[in-house]
Amino acid sequence: MTKSIALSLVLAASLGLAACSGAETENTANAAANSAENASNAADNAMNAAMNAADNAANAASNATNNVANAM
Numbered sequence: 053m054t055k056s057i058a059l060s061l062v063l064a065a066s067l068g069l070a071a072c073s074g075a076e077t078e079n080t081a082n083a084a085a086n087s088a089e090n091a092s093n094a095a096d097n098a099m100n101a102a103m104n105a106a107d108n109a110a111n112a113a114s115n116a117t118n119n120v121a122n123a124m
Contacts, residue, residue: 058088 065084 055092058092062088 062081062085065081
């Protein structure tokens with residue numbers, strides 16, 4: 053979903069720059085595309101970090117349960 057939003061922003065920025073000179077338009081469009089890709093990567097990294105944190109919490113709970121069971 054974040055990639056589709058980023059792509060939409062890039063397309064909107066590119067269309068808005070259609071009246072600029074060729075080299076300037078290309079540079080600006082490339083900068084916009086790079087920014088969108090960076091934002092997408094940051095969102096992916098945040099999602100991966102959240103998933104890893106959830107996995108770690110689940111593992112800790114499982115370990116605690118096993119420790120209690122082993123103590124009996």
